[in-house]
Amino acid sequence: MAASRTPATADPLRRVAVAYSAGRDSTALLHATASAAVGQGVEVLALHVHHGLSAHADDWLAHAQRQCARWAKQGLPVRLCVRRLTQQPLAGESVEAWARRERYRALREMALQEGASVVLLAHHQRDQAETLLLQALRGAGVAGLAGMPQVAERDGVRWERPWLQRPRSAIDAYVRQHRLRFVEDDSNEQPRFARNRLRLQVWPALTAAFPQAEGSLADAATWAAQATSALAELAAIDLAGVADARGLQLAAWQRLSVPRQVNVLRAWLQREGGALPSSTLLQRLLAELPGSGEARWDWPPGSLHRHRGRLVHEPSVASPTTLPETSLRITRPGRYPLPGWGGVLVASKVNEGGAHPAWMAQLDLSPRSGGEQFMAGIGRPMRSLKKQYQAADVPAWERDGPLVYSGGQLVFVPGLGIDARVQALPGQPQLGLRWQRG
Known part of the structure; x- marks a missing residue:
């Protein structure tokens, strides 16, 4: 059994990475990948994450170091890379979820640091079948039942599972054939983890009653993945007609x-x-x-x-941690953060509807107090902000932010724009303002 398409998926630097825990599956994938890379000008990186959750973690690392050194001496183009996690799960946080999140983060960082854009994962057919069962028991929809994708592009890394369609028995046979040494994770025997309960208590009875369960469930995940893609395409078509x-x-x-x-x-x-x-x-x-x-x-x-x-x-916008600013000077287009107001005032050059830059030289910022009058256009009557907001269909949650004055004259209102009384004449330089929350 060989790793799928190793030379073809290696990045331009001719490096491909394998997530290597030193367990049975990742050991087999690393050996197959390194064997396929011999003579191809491809270096195989064994990415090992030391979680620090097990008392045996140091022993697993030592085994990985000996294994990779032995294979390198035998002529396999493999090199071990290690990342030790220094954080611990928060109180009440799922250890499984934390370990998975931090493992993928560490794998990504190591791969990019070493110049590898492809990371191979050793998940196989039974892993996929177990994932579908767990997702179904959690009440997942079609997307959850799709299980793990064979290929995924995420955060600058291409994650591939070349053995996702291979049965567990084929990997066991490969390990026996090449007499590969691997470590056993003692946490796999702890029934407090949902996947372990499935493997230890449910899977033996399931396969005894339905010997074809592994392949059938993995096939069902494939159909769910195809259905998910079709639903995403339909959603894109419908979004174009109902959303803007x-x-x-x-x-x-x-x-x-x-x-x-x-x-x-x-x-x-x-x-x-x-x-x-x-x-x-x-x-x-x-x-x-x-x-x-x-x-x-x-x-x-x-x-x-x-x-x-x-x-x-x-x-949602985080509550300001400082007092609102009361003055501002705008001399050129750009972004002017106002953390006390919880947003940014954006100034940009415009051809019409803006204010002459002279109005922006010294601005005063103030909240609404009632009674403010705004002119929405040249020659139009002044009206209260409430009526102007209603006429312009500005929802209440878009009316926050500071009122902007210059020399006592209202210049800008969030959601409404520049007051017509200060708009520049045609041909004059002018700046428009826009309030951006957050």
Whole structure:
């Protein structure tokens, strides 16, 4: 058994990395990869992460050092790289989740530091079958049931699982054939970990009743992965018709079938918040969004609002830790951070609708106090900020930030722009202002 496509996937520096724990599977993959690289001008990096969670971690590292030194002496182009983790899981944090996150972070850092853009992982068919079962037991959707991808590009590294379709028995046979030495992780016998309970208590009974379970479940993960890709393509098509920079258009969204409403809503929320929403939030939105009037839903990345027929995402902004600034001098285009106000005032050159730079030389910043009058355009009447906000359909959460004055004259209002009374004449140099939260 050989590592798949090792020479072809090596980066231009002719280095490929293998995540090497010194256990059975990673030992087999490292040996196969190094054997395939002989005479190809490819250096194989064995990336070993010392978690410090086990009393045997130092012994595993010593074994990895001896193994790689022995193979290098035999002519295999392998070199060991080690990263020791100095942090520990936080109180109450899942040890499994912490170890996985920190392992991948360390693997990525070592690979990029050594000039390798490809990292091979030793997951095999049974690992994939176990992942599907665990995800199903956790109530995962189609994306979760897809299990582990064979290839993934993430954070500048290409992660490949060349043996994902190989049965566990083939790896066992490879280890016996080459008489490979490996370490046994004693934590694999601890039933407090969900995957261990599955392996120790469920898997033997499952395969006794269904001998083909490993291959069948892995195939099911493949079908789920294909379905996930198809749903993502459908969501992209629907997003183009129901969403824009201002939010999700609810009338257009409601014209979709319910399954497509759920699919595109999930995609839109993930795009806005960077994470998949909970099924509870999805079901609540599905039931409540068709209503009328203003509404608000808490969402950890911020909050969601139904406003004038749209679903709008308001990102959360950290509370200012300093007092609001009271003055500002703008002399050129650029970004002017105002941490006391929780945002940035952005100045840019414009051809119309801006203020002459002379107005910007000395600015005063103030919160709304009531009674302020704003002129939305040349020759238009002055009206209160409340009425101007309503006329311009500016939602309440976009009305924060400082009012900007110069010599007592109102110059700029967040959400409304430059007051027409200070707008520059055609042909004059002028600056526009924009308030950006966060």
